[in-house]
Amino acid sequence: MELQFFVDPIRCIGCKACLQGCSECATHRGRSMIHLEYMDRGTSTQTVPMVCMHCENPTCAQVCPADAIKRTEDGVVQSSLKERCIGCANCVNACPFGVPRYYPEFDQMLKCDMCYDRTSVGLKPMCATVCPSDALFFGTREEFETRRSGRPVNEFRFGAQIVRTRVFMVLDEAHDRLDVQDVALADTPDPRFEPDTYDSVDPFSHVEPPSNGGPA
C-alpha cells in the first residue's frame, strides 16, 4: 500500500519534536527544515508546522535559474543540488507555502525532501514518526481513515493559481480544495492581549532564523 503524508496543522501542539527529529535527517544533518510558527503570539498558543508539500509542478523548481531543484519520479521535490544552487533565493521567495530556506554561510538553499534517505526505502519521515498529535502523519490511506475523520485534500488555490501537491492537508467533508486567501483574512487582534504579550518568551530561540536570501 502506498504511504502518504497527511498534515493537519490544526492539531499541532507546538512540542517541537518534529524540529528535533527533522534535524537528525541525513540530508541536512543538524538543521531542521521544518518551519514552526506561532500563529499569533500575542493572542494564541496555536502553532503551525510547515513541511514541503511536494508540488506536482513545483514553483520553486520553475523559478530556479540554476535548474537545481529536481522532482524525482516518485513525486518528491528534492533539496537543491549542491553543485548547482547559486544561492539566489528565488525559490525561498516564490514557494507558495514558504518552505525553502537559504543558508548564507554556505550560499545554498536547503529544503524538506520528505527525508528522502528514509522514504525512498519505505521508512517514515523523521517528523511524522515523532509527532505525538498526528499533526504530521505518514501512513496508508486506510490507516488514516480508520483513525481519523476529515478529508485529505491535495489541491490549493493561491490567487488564480491552483497548486496540486503530493502531501495532503486535512479539511472537512465539505471541501475538496483549500482556497488560501491572503490579506482579506488579516487576523483581527484579540483585544484582551497586547500584541507583544508573549514576546519575552521566544519559543523557537534555538531554531536558526530563516533567511530570505539577502547577502551574508
Next chain:
Amino acid sequence: MSERNPASAGAIPVPFMSATLDGRGVLAGLVFSAVLSALVYLGSQGLRGFDGALAGYLFSTLFALFGIVYRYVVWLQRPPTRLYWVRGWQLFWAPGKRLRNMGLFVRLTFDKLVAQTFIRRRSHQRWLAHQLIFWGCVLAILVTFPLTFGWLRFESAVSDPSVYMPVLFGARMPLFGFAARSLVGWVIFHLLDIAAVLVLAGIAIALPRHLKDEAELSTQRLDNDFIPLVLLFAVSVTGLMLTVSNMGMAGKFYYWITTTHAVTVMLWLLFLPFGKFFHIFQRIANLGVWFYKAAGAEGEQARCARCREPYLSVMQRDDLKRLLPELGFDYAEEGGGNWQDVCPSCRRKLVTLNQFQTVGKRFV
C-alpha cells in the same frame, strides 16, 4: 545505488529544455568551435607547431566545447536564468558602480571560484576533496590544452641539448630554458602526474561519502554523480600508469596504456557538457547573483502585505512577479493583491489560518 532507489535513478523531467535541437545553441556552439579551430591554426603557426599525435584530443575538445556552449545557450534561454543573466550584467555595469563592482568581482572570484570557502563552511572534508580535484583538473588543463592546441612545445637548445626551452606560439623562449635533468625539469615533466595525484587524493576523500553516506546514497545518480568520478579516476590512473611504464617497466605495455589513457581523456572531454561536470561552467552565474543581492540590499525593501515587515528587495519581488506568469503561474488575487506580496512566514501562517476558517474551527 539504483537498486536502493529505483525511482531516483531514472530520468527526472527537466523543465523548459526542449528535446529537439535548439537553433541558437547549435549556432553558438558552431561559432565557438570555429573560433577555437582558428585559434589553434593561428597559434600553431599554420599547424606547424601542431602535434598530429594529439589530434584526437583536439577533436574531442572541439566537440566538448560545442556541447558546453550549446547547453549553456539553452540554459540561458530559461526565463529565470535569462533574467539573472541580463540583470547581472546591468547591475555590474551600472554607472558609478563599475569600479566598486570590479573590486567585488575580484573578491568574489577568489572567494567563490578559487578558495570555495562556502564549501568549507559546509564541511572541511568536502572542501578538501573538492579543492584537490579542482586544482588537479586546473593544473592538467593548463598543461595539456596549450600542448594539444600546438601553442606550446618544448625544444632542446641548440647550444646545449640537455637544456629544454619552451616555444610559445612559435617564439623560442631561451630565458625560460631549464635543464632536463634538474629539479625544475623533473617537476615540469611530471606536472600531469602531480595533477593526477591531487585528483586521486580528492577522490579518495570523497568516495567513502558516496558509498556510505545515507543522504548521498539516496540522492546521487549514476550519470550525474558517479560517471564523472569514475572518469576522473580512470584518466588519473591511466595517466600515472604511463609514467610507471616509462620509468619502472622499461616502456612495457606503453602503447596499450597510451591508447587507454587517450580513450579515457576523450570520454572525459565528451562528458563535460553532461552531469555534474557542467556545474564548472554554471557556477560562474553565482557571481552575478551576488551583484544582484548587493544591489537588492541597497535598494528599497518590499514589505509583506500582511505583517508589513520588510522581507525582500523590491527588485527581486517584482522580478519574480514578472517571471511567474512567463512560467505559467498566476498568483494574482481578484482584488488586485498578489500572493507573492506576502512574506514566506505569513504564507506559512495563512495556509493554516485558512485551514481553520475552511473547516470552521477557531484557534485558542
